[in-house]
Amino acid sequence: MTDATLSPGKAVAAVKRPTGASIGPRWSNALFVAPYMVFYVVLLVYPLFKGIWMSMLESDMFDDTSKFAGLANYYRLFNDKIFIGTVWNTVLFVLMTVPVFVAIGLLLALALNRSDRTSATLRAIFFGTSVLSVTIVTIIWKMMYMPGNGAIASLMRLLGLEPIAFITTASLALPAVAITTIWWIIGLPMMLFLAALQQIPGELYEAAALDNASRWRSFWSITLPSIRRTMLVVVIYEIVAQFQLFGQAQLLTQGGPNNASRPIVLFIYEQGFRSWNLGYAAAASEILFLIMAVAALAQFFASRKRVEE
Amino acid sequence: MRKLTTALLAGLVLTAGAGAALAADKTEISVARFFGACEADYGTVTDVTKANGECGIITALINKFNAESTTTVVKPEIVEWPGYDQLTARIRSGEPPVISVMHEAVISDYSSRGLLEPLDEDFAKAGIDVNDMTDASRQGVTKDGKIYAMPFDTHTWLWHINMNLFKEAGLVDGAGKPILPKSTDELMQQAQQFKDKTGKPYFISTLANETAFYTRTFDTLLYQQNVDFFADPTKVNFSAPEAKNALQLLADIFSKDLTTKNQDYAASVSAFAAGEGGVFICGTWLIDTYDQESKKDGALANGYAVTAFPQLYAGSPRVWADGHSWVLLKQDLSDAQRASAVEFMKFLWDNNYEWARTGHLPVRKSIIESEQFKNLPHRGDIASLAVNGTALPSAVKRQFSIQEIEGEEVGSAMRGDKPVEQALTDAETRINELLANAK
Numbered sequence: 001m002t003d004a005t006l007s008p009g010k011a012v013a014a015v016k017r018p019t020g021a022s023i024g025p026r027w028s029n030a031l032f033v034a035p036y037m038v039f040y041v042v043l044l045v046y047p048l049f050k051g052i053w054m055s056m057l058e059s060d061m062f063d064d065t066s067k068f069a070g071l072a073n074y075y076r077l078f079n080d081k082i083f084i085g086t087v088w089n090t091v092l093f094v095l096m097t098v099p100v101f102v103a104i105g106l107l108l109a110l111a112l113n114r115s116d117r118t119s120a121t122l123r124a125i126f127f128g129t130s131v132l133s134v135t136i137v138t139i140i141w142k143m144m145y146m147p148g149n150g151a152i153a154s155l156m157r158l159l160g161l162e163p164i165a166f167i168t169t170a171s172l173a174l175p176a177v178a179i180t181t182i183w184w185i186i187g188l189p190m191m192l193f194l195a196a197l198q199q200i201p202g203e204l205y206e207a208a209a210l211d212n213a214s215r216w217r218s219f220w221s222i223t224l225p226s227i228r229r230t231m232l233v234v235v236i237y238e239i240v241a242q243f244q245l246f247g248q249a250q251l252l253t254q255g256g257p258n259n260a261s262r263p264i265v266l267f268i269y270e271q272g273f274r275s276w277n278l279g280y281a282a283a284a285s286e287i288l289f290l291i292m293a294v295a296a297l298a299q300f301f302a303s304r305k306r307v308e309e
Numbered sequence: 310m311r312k313l314t315t316a317l318l319a320g321l322v323l324t325a326g327a328g329a330a331l332a333a334d335k336t337e338i339s340v341a342r343f344f345g346a347c348e349a350d351y352g353t354v355t356d357v358t359k360a361n362g363e364c365g366i367i368t369a370l371i372n373k374f375n376a377e378s379t380t381t382v383v384k385p386e387i388v389e390w391p392g393y394d395q396l397t398a399r400i401r402s403g404e405p406p407v408i409s410v411m412h413e414a415v416i417s418d419y420s421s422r423g424l425l426e427p428l429d430e431d432f433a434k435a436g437i438d439v440n441d442m443t444d445a446s447r448q449g450v451t452k453d454g455k456i457y458a459m460p461f462d463t464h465t466w467l468w469h470i471n472m473n474l475f476k477e478a479g480l481v482d483g484a485g486k487p488i489l490p491k492s493t494d495e496l497m498q499q500a501q502q503f504k505d506k507t508g509k510p511y512f513i514s515t516l517a518n519e520t521a522f523y524t525r526t527f528d529t530l531l532y533q534q535n536v537d538f539f540a541d542p543t544k545v546n547f548s549a550p551e552a553k554n555a556l557q558l559l560a561d562i563f564s565k566d567l568t569t570k571n572q573d574y575a576a577s578v579s580a581f582a583a584g585e586g587g588v589f590i591c592g593t594w595l596i597d598t599y600d601q602e603s604k605k606d607g608a609l610a611n612g613y614a615v616t617a618f619p620q621l622y623a624g625s626p627r628v629w630a631d632g633h634s635w636v637l638l639k640q641d642l643s644d645a646q647r648a649s650a651v652e653f654m655k656f657l658w659d660n661n662y663e664w665a666r667t668g669h670l671p672v673r674k675s676i677i678e679s680e681q682f683k684n685l686p687h688r689g690d691i692a693s694l695a696v697n698g699t700a701l702p703s704a705v706k707r708q709f710s711i712q713e714i715e716g717e718e719v720g721s722a723m724r725g726d727k728p729v730e731q732a733l734t735d736a737e738t739r740i741n742e743l744l745a746n747a748k
Binding site: 058060061062063080081082146147148149165167168170252253254256257258259260269270273274275276277280 | 393394397398400401418422424516517518519570571572576580707709710713717720721724726727735739742743746747748
């Protein structure tokens with residue numbers, strides 16, 4: 001019988017067992033993860049580093065003679081009032097939407113966490129909007145927001161109120177985009193919370209009921225701790241997703257009025273595809289990447305600390 | 310009976326096969342265009358005289374070409390206006406259309422990078438007489454001494470007028486012509502009079518989700534004051550007091566509720582047809598559409614007029630202008646594809662009168678001078694536009710991006726989101742920053 005002693009941190013050659021099986025590293029196993037790794041490297045790692053490199057070039061969309069510019073694009077970005085405005089708009093948009101996704105998503109999940117037919121129908125309805133394309137969603141909401149014949153304007157007139165010009169008023173344009181986005185995407189956090197709620201053992205609630213715990217007490221002491229990890233997933237996913245706001249703003253407001261609803265990704269798009277200034281667009285992309293990474297990591301560490309406590 | 314059915318079926322199969330073989334023999338070329346989609350109304354129309362409006366006429370023209378050409382099939386690819394983001398992406402990914410519609414203001418951005426084919430020799434071979442091109446259109450498609458596009462029209466900015474509402478407002482003279490302002494003071498006075506008498510705003514304007522109105526109107530007001538804001542094609546200058554006057558005028562029109570305020574393009578086009586205001590400042594391309602409306606029951610019934618932009622400042626009658634043209638994208642085209650592309654351009658050249666029915670100015674001197682064109686409705690009222698239409702100097706790069714930025718800043722000031730001086734400074738800074746980094 002072969003005796004193999006494994007010590008941590010020490011590479012050990014594969015040792016053959018009489019049965020044909022072996023312990024220790026077998027590099028052929030890498031083949032199982034190779035397909036994923038190839039796509040990961042080609043579609044994520046390479047573009048990431050290529051993007052960083054491009055951000056340091058003075059590069060034009062159709063010019064093959066890019067020249068190294070160091071940090072000039074970043075310097076230009078930090079002195080660009082429009083870009084600074086887009087950073088502020090995007091952060092504001094994330095602050096407007098992510099807490100709402102968590103609060104309303106959880107409320108809907110709690111309300112629809114039943115097995116009756118009405119709940120199933122309502123779940124399908126609330127999730128249904130998520131399958132629509134951004135084009136359809138913005139057409140629907142344009143028809144809602146139009147101050148002339150829009151649905152909201154008609155309702156306001158019915159109530160004797162003056163219609164509000166949501167998408168052409170600087171202070172209302174970004175909230176209008178946020179409302180559209182919440183209506184569109186709320187189904188996903190709801191479903192994630194529903195899945196988490198259905199994992200909580202019923203015995204916990206039965207024990208709480210035997211102890212005469214109120215519904216609020218049960219929610220606070222059983223439900224919330226049990227779905228904390230899902231909440232973390234929802235928050236991080238939504239932070240990452242909402243920082244990438246693009247289609248709704250481009251189609252509803254085109255970033256206006258007065259740049260009040262222009263997000264970072266629209267700025268990147270305009271610099272890249274309209275001004276053909278790829279280096280500058282790449283630099284803005286790297287800034288967005290950093291902001292998203294910091295925001296998501298901050299949330300992750302803060303939540304992990306709370307879970308450990 | 311069975312024999313008859315078999316014979317009929319065999320005949321059908323043979324005919325279909327022959328048709329398919331015939332179609333397969335033709336060279337297919339893709340043509341990217343905006344102007345909208347209207348297949349429901351014009352999908353099978355090949356008689357161009359029966360089509361109206363930009364969308365109807367271009368759709369019928371392509372249908373007619375496909376029906377008549379023995380060598381070429383045009384496959385239209387309809388894009389959202391103006392479509393340059395999509396075109397740029399397609400060129401970058403190596404899959405451009407064979408032909409694309411392009412504003413003359415944009416040609417130099419693409420031609421200077423070798424993305425377009427020069428067409429002088431092709432036009433000479435095809436019998437397109439470039440000396441018949443109007444000065445404006447020939448200048449618009451000529452870059453560095455070469456012709457890079459087939460001009461299709463010259464379009465400008467003008468006033469569409471609802472005469473029925475003008476009558477109600479007391480703004481029609483004894484000859485039945487609209488009484489138009491001759492100064493900014495008269496404009497404000499007449500607009501207020503119109504609003505008091507009709508209860509409607511004097512202007513209908515496209516102020517939402519589009520910057521074209523702001524840029525084109527502002528540029529026209531600058532031209533009227535003889536401001537040469539692109540004296541240096543690498544830098545814009547909006548510091549002249551005349552620029553402030555022009556922008557303040559737009560801000561006053563907005564703040565005094567003399568215009569509709571929140572309409573996008575589609576809403577404003579419909580609003581004018583529905584009689585929601587007296588004047589719609591827009592382009593030549595709507596003349597035919599509104600002329601057709603005036604022949605029906607409705608707010609414009611027997612009450613539509615069109616006029617060149619009134620002279621509000623003592624200066625020049627120049628007005629913003631641009632032109633649509635057709636470019637051949639550089640790529641590996643076969644001889645047959647190139648020949649088909651030029652055949653299609655020649656067809657459009659030969660049918661330029663039909664396109665001019667939209668309201669656009671034709672690009673051929675022979676058509677402009679023809680009785681047939683002069684007899685089209687309202688053309689006498691806008692004859693001056695052929696001379697006064699003014700484009701930005703062709704040496705100015707990134708003209709569409711410049712127009713976007715200018716429009717955003719003019720819009721911010723007009724809507725009161727930003728002080729006039731601040732908007733002009735910001736427009737100047739942003740455009741100059743763009744130009745400083747444009748290759």
